[in-house]
Amino acid sequence: MGSELNIVGEKTSSLMAPISNIKVLFENNFLVRNLARREVRGRYRSAFLGYAWTVIEPTLLSVVYWFLFIMLAGNPDEFYAVWVLIGVVVWGCFGKSLMSSVTSLSGNTRMIHLVFFPRIIFPTTAVFANIVISIMSSMVVIPLILVYGFPFGIHLIMIPISICLAGFLGIGLGIIFAPLNCIQKDVEHLFRFIVRAGFFVSPVMWTYEMALERGVFGEVVLWNPMVAPITMARHGLVGKWPDMPLYSIAYSVIFAISLWILGSMIFHRYEREAVKHL
Amino acid sequence: MSETVISVEDVTLCFPRRRSLYSLLTSSKNKRKRHFTALDGVNLDIEKGEIVGIIGTNGCGKSTLLRIISGIYSPDRGTCKVKGNISLLAGLGTGFSPHQTGRENAILYGSVLGYSKQKIVDKLPEIISFSELGDFIEEPIRTYSAGMKARLGLAVASAINPDILLIDEVLGVGDPTFKKKSTDRIIEMVEEAGTVIIVSHSFGMLSKLCDRIVLMEQGRIIDIGDPHSVIQTYHKRAEKKKLEGVK
Numbered sequence: 281m282g283s284e285l286n287i288v289g290e291k292t293s294s295l296m297a298p299i300s301n302i303k304v305l306f307e308n309n310f311l312v313r314n315l316a317r318r319e320v321r322g323r324y325r326s327a328f329l330g331y332a333w334t335v336i337e338p339t340l341l342s343v344v345y346w347f348l349f350i351m352l353a354g355n356p357d358e359f360y361a362v363w364v365l366i367g368v369v370v371w372g373c374f375g376k377s378l379m380s381s382v383t384s385l386s387g388n389t390r391m392i393h394l395v396f397f398p399r400i401i402f403p404t405t406a407v408f409a410n411i412v413i414s415i416m417s418s419m420v421v422i423p424l425i426l427v428y429g430f431p432f433g434i435h436l437i438m439i440p441i442s443i444c445l446a447g448f449l450g451i452g453l454g455i456i457f458a459p460l461n462c463i464q465k466d467v468e469h470l471f472r473f474i475v476r477a478g479f480f481v482s483p484v485m486w487t488y489e490m491a492l493e494r495g496v497f498g499e500v501v502l503w504n505p506m507v508a509p510i511t512m513a514r515h516g517l518v519g520k521w522p523d524m525p526l527y528s529i530a531y532s533v534i535f536a537i538s539l540w541i542l543g544s545m546i547f548h549r550y551e552r553e554a555v556k557h558l
Numbered sequence: 559m560s561e562t563v564i565s566v567e568d569v570t571l572c573f574p575r576r577r578s579l580y581s582l583l584t585s586s587k588n589k590r591k592r593h594f595t596a597l598d599g600v601n602l603d604i605e606k607g608e609i610v611g612i613i614g615t616n617g618c619g620k621s622t623l624l625r626i627i628s629g630i631y632s633p634d635r636g637t638c639k640v641k642g643n644i645s646l647l648a649g650l651g652t653g654f655s656p657h658q659t660g661r662e663n664a665i666l667y668g669s670v671l672g673y674s675k676q677k678i679v680d681k682l683p684e685i686i687s688f689s690e691l692g693d694f695i696e697e698p699i700r701t702y703s704a705g706m707k708a709r710l711g712l713a714v715a716s717a718i719n720p721d722i723l724l725i726d727e728v729l730g731v732g733d734p735t736f737k738k739k740s741t742d743r744i745i746e747m748v749e750e751a752g753t754v755i756i757v758s759h760s761f762g763m764l765s766k767l768c769d770r771i772v773l774m775e776q777g778r779i780i781d782i783g784d785p786h787s788v789i790q791t792y793h794k795r796a797e798k799k800k801l802e803g804v805k
Binding site: 284285286287288289291310311314315317318321322325326390391392393394395396397463464552555556557 | 562563565571572573574576625626627628629630631632637638639640641646648649652653655656657658662665666669670671672674675698700
């Protein structure tokens, strides 16, 4: 027992939040792991096909997009279905991470009311769960490697790295708005729209190479931080290191880190007031 | 020698009311207040080793006060200071995952309550035997009855021994036999723990356990003192209100 009376929930500086949040996650790693496990198991355990759905869902989705693309644009290149599949998995990780971070406080009202632990744990566990599920989804590349004869090697590491980067971008953006979503649920609806619209302006149904063929588009699309992770994963699958300007990868990583810094500070600053609205 | 372990100083907490565009347009005449004052200048000092009960009608701020002390809400005004680690027992089984087994949920709930991995591993056999679930412990929780879930929740929650224990209406769960066992267990916990605050409506038990009782009304503390006299005050006020209602 400490010898001093400590103020409950003493306010600490928001400036240190990006680092202190990470410290909190390490200190509570047992809780974080258990909560993430709950998310993953809860989602698939009651289904007959279970974890197989992590692979089935993106595969079916890709078939639909592939079909749609043939109808709209005619003859795509022979690996088009593969590009879409990777795009769906990586984008899916970003979209789900973003949505679950935005709703991380408003969706856990009951738990917030009844137990206290650092609330940054809610968005992080949701995002960890999404990253795990997306990495399981990415196992779909194993049959693709066999069918298309892609080289099997160290380059495949780019796929999980890309998924992690996508998840990191998602949480950074999500926690900026999580407190606001407690006050007005409009935020959640807006973000659902952003995820849907973002799907089209990100290279899910198209590729970076296709944009390059359209001249100036190749430059413009690089402003979107999701271009780098999706393209990196695609290049990793075919056995090469990312074949795109290095600054675009650095841009995406710095973008993600900046979002985390900003998001942590905003989350830390406003989360206490926001939960009173729940 | 007495030392203060919980010190609530002039704590005020307001809950904002949510407004939508629709309600702004339609109900411009009856302007509702934008805030609801849940706690209004509450002062309370609790000494080490004390067992304090809080009573009052529904919505008078009892649970909110416990949430302030446990850190769930931060006060708008005033401060709350504590010494030592705190556990809030409320809503047994918060965060149970229906598709995981009883054992997995015991570990999950334990970690939610802030146990370390080592502590859960040590306590798990005790928890399982206390819950009396037998082979059901390996079944998913969705197959459990409400009473079984409550039993598992209590079994996990009662394995903690914090310096300060806050109990919010978690008495009397399960079938009559288990109810007796659970009440006994909570009384045991109360006696083991250093300092306890209990929110409850069972006056009989409170007057037996508590050193002091706090009576709250509309976010204010209106009486503190020995259990017998405060419960009398409560009944007097309730009767007075009843009479006013009749008039």
